[in-house]
Amino acid sequence: MARALAVAVLGLYLWAGGAAAQPLKIGVLTDMSGVIADTVGRGSVVAAELAVKDFGGAVLGRPIELVSADHQLKPDVGLTIARRWYDEEQVEAIADIPVSTIALGIQNLARVKGKIALISGSGTLDLFGKSCSPTGFIWTFDTTVLPRATVLSVAQSGAKRWFAVGPDYSFGHQMEKAVAETVKEIGGEMVGSRRAAIGTADYASLLLAAQDAKPDVIASSFAGHDGVLLIENAVEFGLLERGIRIAGLMLFESDVHSLGLDRMRGIYTTSAFYWDTDENTRNFSKRFSEKMGRPPSALQAGVYSEVTHYLKAVKAAGTTSGPEVAKKMHELPISDLTTPSARIRADGRVMRDMFLLQVKSPAESKGPWDYFKIVRRIKPEELMSETPNPACKLAQ
Template sequence: MFKKMTLVAAACSALVSMHAGAQVTDNVVKIGVLTDMAGVTADITGKGSLIAAQMAVQEFGGTVLGKPIQVISGDHQHKNDLGASIARQWYDTDKVDVIVDVPNSAIALAVQGIAKQSKKLVLFSGAGTTALTNEQCSPYGFHWTYDTYGLAHGTASAVVKAGGKSWFMLASDYAFGAQLAKDTSEVVVAEGGKVLGSLKHPLNLADFSSLLLQAQSSGANVIGIANAGNDTINAIKQAGEFGITQKGQSLAAMIFMVNDVHSLGLQAAQGTYLTTASYWDMNAKTRAWSKTFMEKHGAMPSMIQAGVYGSVLHYLKAVKAAGTDDADKVAAAMRAMPINDAFTENARIREDGRVLREMYLAKVKTPAASKYAWDYFEIVRKIPAADSVMPLSLSKCPLVAKK
């Protein structure tokens, strides 16, 4: 009798395993990291984002529902047509189940549209525009790490309250820079300050001298820098060369990461306020994960790279919970489950696809205050999700309106 029951149990187990496996299309779960491998944001995304995705797969166990997990990568080179072309090929020909990262908001919006048409998932960590979960939201799109609303409300609000009442904005001339400058300006005015002017610049600009001189001549207390990666580094470095801060004006980098500080050095970056979704040196879990990342990549993770890791891990958990890689069922599971990883505790996904997470207001340490390698940020305070995410009362997302 016992032998017969054992055989029946084994048969049932095999059937369950076969059923679960049948739910994975093409017998593989394929993840595409669409990123910037050599351009202006390569240090904060790029190869590090690929490594972060691979670490998530390794942490999960390398397989899901009995099938292998494959991670591929592509470089969109900040070209809209190239990014869209890669996304179409991945979804339609290469059978990629989910695209992650996608730095560059214009490309992200294009990929969101393609994902919606293809009924495939996309998890944005590198893109910042609020349009991804507002006017152009999608049931297949998830905005994971940060957006311009959160950056502006975290940093600009703190700087104005500290006395920086008049601002001049320098912004990169594409969707992300325009949205970040707009959101920042609105926060400055709402907090009782004023914006004296603004200028746009092309992506990957080498010489900021004319823009900085115009910002300096405006007499603004604060020069807000609404760009990313190497553009932020170049703007701050050249501002130092012009002696702008020594002459009484302050700089506010609206998106500024630990990697940017490492490139600039503490002497140039010290005292800069910033808003971040994560920091490698927060606690034992973040330090342990980041140490492994450092061994693989040679640098500590940016908040974007940490977000890629978290998004991939949550996606894989949802595939397991749903028992399939079907996009609609996985999306439902992702929304139903709390988000927990080395950098995130009990975050949730809202109906518009925005991840509701705590953010942190940080300040770059002085050289004297930094005690060891990559010890760059002082965490000033936590910013609750309610204060860092656009309220649904302002939403234009059709998914919210229908509800």
Template sequence: MRLSILCSAFLVLMLPVAAQAQISGDVVKIGVLTDMAGVTADITGKGSLVAAEMAVREIGGTVLGKPIEVISADHQHKADVGSAIARRWFDVEGVDTIADVPNSGVALAIQGLAREKKRIALYSGAGTTALTNEQCSPFGFHWTYDTYAVSHGTASAVVKAGGTSWFFLASDYAFGHQLQNDATQVITASGGKVLGAARHPLNTSDFSSFLLSAQSSGAKVVGLANAGNDTVNAMRQAGEFGLVQGGQSLAALILFLQDVHALGLKAAQGTYLTTSSYWDMNDATRAWSKQFMARTGMMPSMLHAGVYGAVRHYLKAVARAGTDDAEQVAAAMRTIPIEDVFSENARIRDDGRVTRTMYLVRVKKPSDSKYPWDYFEVLRSIPPEETVWPLSASKCPLVSSATR
């Protein structure tokens, strides 16, 4: 019911401006730049493409009387590859907006290029706070989460539960560094301490040396500041090393539904995590997610839900602006309300960060799971002010001195 109401409202919104439509190339073109075969393919990848296509199909496949086209490419977690694809998309193929972009290093490269070319960028998969802080852009929108949000949600809960000493296993690139730094600030502010850290290359298969360092540190908590298959492999091998049996706890600072599915509830049970959405929240999220599963064979991660919401909001802004001109669309995006089945109390700040309600969840015990993909127990709704970088400390030039 809610999906049909939102769709109808969208169509009504488009009607008054259709006559003044100004669409470059007579098509609105969306490029999903993602990870199709790498470490984060399960939580982004094909699912992100499907999520974007579902947003387009939900509004009828056209906007302002013009067709909407969705294309995709794999950036291979390489900034130069991602930049080359984005440049070709902007300069040759007429792409109006790029969505998803898992990998913070790639996202930061795209941010600069999109600013230069005056094209919209919709980040769901990237986590670095730099996208809305030092390297913010009037055309860049950070949609789903960032390292500040997930570290504040998860690390504070673990410290309050008695996990006062930590050792980090962090992926050795911008995302892992930022996640470790953000979590460290939360831990120390909450009265805990960090005893050490080890950084591993992206897509690591053997965590033995890193786990030995974690064991010898004597830390109560081994914090995983990585994502995707790296998190899964680290947690699986930690079980083989007997970390939990030896008295240490695992805290995955970012963990996705697909990671839990890969690990199994027996291995993942009891793990705290912070998420911006969950498929089993209400009738509307369940209805959308069942459509998604029919096309992908899995329930959506929060990153898939973010791509859907970002693309939907972008198209709504094109309808409001009466054009796909990036400056006018960006202004409309900041003005109109965010409305989709996964967004509650969401809005866009001056720095491009989408502030939204997040959720502290815990992975269920196998005995508590009643049906497939029933993995999370929602413990608490976290209001936006607890999970977003305060504007008073912002280095983004888009943030006015009055707001600071």
């Protein structure tokens, strides 16, 4: 009897130990092969790996395991992967999630499942508006902040006449609307706008329309390869030589690298992160570059920050329960190598500093990937209201 009891106790101990050792799984769902793969993709996975390593590799006595996948820019593919991860593979949180339509679907799925959605690669207003979620977090940018920061800052140099160009879907429409509203706020003039489908092969007609409108600035919300091609066409048409400035509302180091400083110099953009800001960002970027051969984009740095904060919240909450971890994420201040001081608003939007950047000239650059100079650091209260999005019922 005693032997049987001892075996039962030992079995219970081993079972409990085995259960405790089950890994905490975090998924990185991203674009590995499409037009924005350079700014998210494999680099987002590396950023998450560094976050796990810096955290110590385990939490609540459980090893931390990362899984990753390519959603191929397709909402149905993204949702299928996310559903399998949540339902069958015990993934507790999904990070990155570029493309607004995919992010909206997965944030809603996470809400229903009581799981966490950590969104760095998308920024549609609906994520923290009418489709907000108690377990969803929008980390890096949104379609109001980027245009507002750029227009307000570039206007200080005397720019009055603006022309907006961007992709013909909800993201581009929201960016265009924000440009127009901010231009009106500063007493400027919108002299026109044009849209084009993702993957357009030539922007000649769009740029000719912009040229005819004689703007001071063309504000472009095209991203990735599309954004690079738009700027390349603008340079070829001599628009910069005619005094028309380009403001790339979503411009990254990889974009500048593809065209070169001689063609991109002087272009403005706004970003939540720049690798050469301080010792902490340089430290993180050095380790990232050892794996990727280049510094991280703001979206990849956002993945590092959101995974780090999630793990801190799991530890503080003492559980992996999505709703309880989400509550703790709201309570804790955000502080890490890439995001030294930020907080989460009631609707899930991260309140954080942004940077107005300008592409350097070849003479100003000190070496490889030294592409931007920081024109100014913008506090969140200059760009975002402390009041949550009124369309978010959570915040009412």
